[in-house]
Amino acid sequence: MQVPPCPPASPSPASPPPLPCLPPPPSPARSFPARGGAAASPAGRKPVAACPAFEGLSTRSLSLRISESADLNAELASKRPESRSVTVCSLKDLRDRIATVKNTQKITDAMKLVAAAKVRRAQEAVVNGRPFSENLVKVLFNVNSQLQTEDIDIPLTQIRTVKKIALVVITGDRGLCGGFNNYVLKKAEERMGQLRKIGVEYTIVSIGKKGNGYFKRRPYIPVDRLIDGESAPTTKEAQSIADELFSLFVSEDVDKVELLYTRFVSLIKSDPVIHTLLPLSPQGEVCDINGNCVDAADDEMFRLTTKEGKFSVEREIVRTETPEFTGVLTFEQEPIQILDALLPLYLNSQILRALQESIASELAARMNAMNNASDNARDLNKSLSISYNRQRQAKITGEILEIVAGSTVTI
Amino acid sequence: MTLNLRVMAPNRIVWNSEVQEIILSTNSGQIGVLPNHAPLLTALDIGILKIRINGQWSTMALMGGFAMIDNNQMTILVNEAEKAVEINPQEARDTFQIAQKKLAQAEGRKQVIEANLALKRAKARLEAIDATPPSPVPN
Numbered sequence: 392m393q394v395p396p397c398p399p400a401s402p403s404p405a406s407p408p409p410l411p412c413l414p415p416p417p418s419p420a421r422s423f424p425a426r427g428g429a430a431a432s433p434a435g436r437k438p439v440a441a442c443p444a445f446e447g448l449s450t451r452s453l454s455l456r457i458s459e460s461a462d463l464n465a466e467l468a469s470k471r472p473e474s475r476s477v478t479v480c481s482l483k484d485l486r487d488r489i490a491t492v493k494n495t496q497k498i499t500d501a502m503k504l505v506a507a508a509k510v511r512r513a514q515e516a517v518v519n520g521r522p523f524s525e526n527l528v529k530v531l532f533n534v535n536s537q538l539q540t541e542d543i544d545i546p547l548t549q550i551r552t553v554k555k556i557a558l559v560v561i562t563g564d565r566g567l568c569g570g571f572n573n574y575v576l577k578k579a580e581e582r583m584g585q586l587r588k589i590g591v592e593y594t595i596v597s598i599g600k601k602g603n604g605y606f607k608r609r610p611y612i613p614v615d616r617l618i619d620g621e622s623a624p625t626t627k628e629a630q631s632i633a634d635e636l637f638s639l640f641v642s643e644d645v646d647k648v649e650l651l652y653t654r655f656v657s658l659i660k661s662d663p664v665i666h667t668l669l670p671l672s673p674q675g676e677v678c679d680i681n682g683n684c685v686d687a688a689d690d691e692m693f694r695l696t697t698k699e700g701k702f703s704v705e706r707e708i709v710r711t712e713t714p715e716f717t718g719v720l721t722f723e724q725e726p727i728q729i730l731d732a733l734l735p736l737y738l739n740s741q742i743l744r745a746l747q748e749s750i751a752s753e754l755a756a757r758m759n760a761m762n763n764a765s766d767n768a769r770d771l772n773k774s775l776s777i778s779y780n781r782q783r784q785a786k787i788t789g790e791i792l793e794i795v796a797g798s799t800v801t802i
Numbered sequence: 803m804t805l806n807l808r809v810m811a812p813n814r815i816v817w818n819s820e821v822q823e824i825i826l827s828t829n830s831g832q833i834g835v836l837p838n839h840a841p842l843l844t845a846l847d848i849g850i851l852k853i854r855i856n857g858q859w860s861t862m863a864l865m866g867g868f869a870m871i872d873n874n875q876m877t878i879l880v881n882e883a884e885k886a887v888e889i890n891p892q893e894a895r896d897t898f899q900i901a902q903k904k905l906a907q908a909e910g911r912k913q914v915i916e917a918n919l920a921l922k923r924a925k926a927r928l929e930a931i932d933a934t935p936p937s938p939v940p941n
Contacts, residue, residue: 516813523810527879530843530870626813626882630865633881634919642911720872723844724829732829732845732868739881740812 482786485779489772496768502567503761506754507702513751516623517744524740531733537726545727546641547671547734555592557615557636557645558582559668561652561745562602563753564620569763571653571661571756572601578663579651583612594645596635598746615639624746626739633739640669652745653752657704658759661752668741671734702758805837807853809862809878816883817862823854824876826869841872846880848922850930861886863930865923886930894931898924 560579562572579595579602586593594615597606603617616635621628639645648669656662722729807824809817824835827849833842846869851862867880901924905917 519815520813522815523812523879526810526870526877530868530879534843624813626811629812630881634916638912638915638919642915644912720841720843720870723833723842728829729843729845729868732866736812736867736879736881743812 482779482782485775485782489775489779492768492772492775496765496772499761499764499768503758503765506758506761510751510754510758512623513747513754517747517751520740520743520747524744527733527736527740531730531737533720534726534730534733537722545731545734547637547669547731547738550670551643551646553591553646555594555645555647556586557594557596557639557648558665559596559598559632559636559648559650560602561620561650561749562597562599562605563749564600564622566601567760568753568757569661569760571753572599572605574661575651575653575663576602576605578665582649582651582665596632596639598632599749620746622750624743624750626743629739629743629746632742633735636669636742637735637738650742650745652749655704655748655751655755656706658702658755661756666741666745668738671737704755803837803874805835805839805874805876807876807878809851809864809880809883811880811882816880816885817853819855821853821855822857825852826878827851827864828869835871835876837874839871839874843870844868846878848919848926850926851878851883861930861932863889863923863926865926884927884930886932889927889931891931894924894927898928900924 558579560575562575566572583593592613594613595606596615596618597603598618599620603619606612606614606617618628618632618635636648640648647667650666650668651663652666653661653663804820805822805824807817807819807821808815822837826833826835826844827847828844829847830844833844835842846864846867848866849864851864853860853862863884863886864878864880865882867878869876869878871877898921901917901921905914905921908914908917
């Protein structure tokens, strides 16, 4: 049905055109067109006003009240192909949309605060683990100093020619954390590519639901085990992972175990690193794949603090004092046996630390993502409100005009 | 001089108080420790730890680690520790039976190593609550 264009607005008291007419096409500057004379339109028809196109406020999602609106749209689109396609929406739809966006903003705000609170808990967990690792390092150093001249032959420290590597990938359990999981998995793919190039076989131990899903969907990647993570890393979890890796390594299924996790460096950046977990060095050094080794006595602690009103992460290196034992310390067993008992403890604590750092990074990424989402929601709310108010005011103006027009007739 | 005992797991301090006597299970047998013991460093097997306070004995299951005594301060570092009061007897028995079955079904070196570890742990937990394992355990 062809819709005729509206007659130019005139003060004449002529009766409004009977058919809904095409309001003048909207100018690109998003201003509202003067309302067409649809006031006297047949009952059941709501006033139609074109509103700017918003993402998500598409004609598909909105219920269009008038069938002619579709033709209106087509007319507009064909008449002015260079202007944006006009989305027809009503006051009610805009109101609903504003309410939805407000709710979403509340949710993202809450999620951000929850994530911030959980980061503090993860921090505390790391701090609680300090006494353990301190004492462990002290004893490790002293036992090693007794062993200097002897050859050490402990299963966990055996260096073999590398034919197969186990890559432990730590991801998160839930989404809504920005690119966190993607970075880790990308790094894993990168490492697998490197290994393939130098002809080394690999198998994957994946920890975390997101990683598990990723590897499950790719059956061409050899996977040893998929472990679901927990929200707070426990020693039981670390123990079961350590058992798995211990048995893989000692049974000579793999010759090297690498650990891929995200270090908690900053709130914005996600930095997955790969550390060599097994074979352990008897001195307890931690090395990454490029050969950079960190002494066991140096421990880096992370802390979430506020700087200038914003969250920030501080890392500090804490060095454990390793004094010589006073007095003569009897070794109940051979130093080698004692080392054999110490190293699994060290393995356990390394895995636990990696899990804790990974959780902290995931929470930081989630904080960031939810922060951005809240900001976006706020902006969207603002533009929607402006649009809603304009439309509302246009409607009121139109009604006033009708009344004025009607009253002038009677006068 | 009283003996002070600290038991630490990687994520928490399990015990930190003064005790009268300690009995540990090490790789080379059981050791009893009284106040003023000579300095000693020993590896601990997966087993139980008995503590006497005020004449009362209490037990804890330790999942491997080491113990160090120096100057009346005993420090035990373990992968995990469970106090006997925290262990659910039925659950411990079930875990033990599952571990036994797994060991019987284990194939290949890796699975045997894993199954053995799990069995040792389940056995230690059962011993901690004073229940003897239901059937002889193959080594």
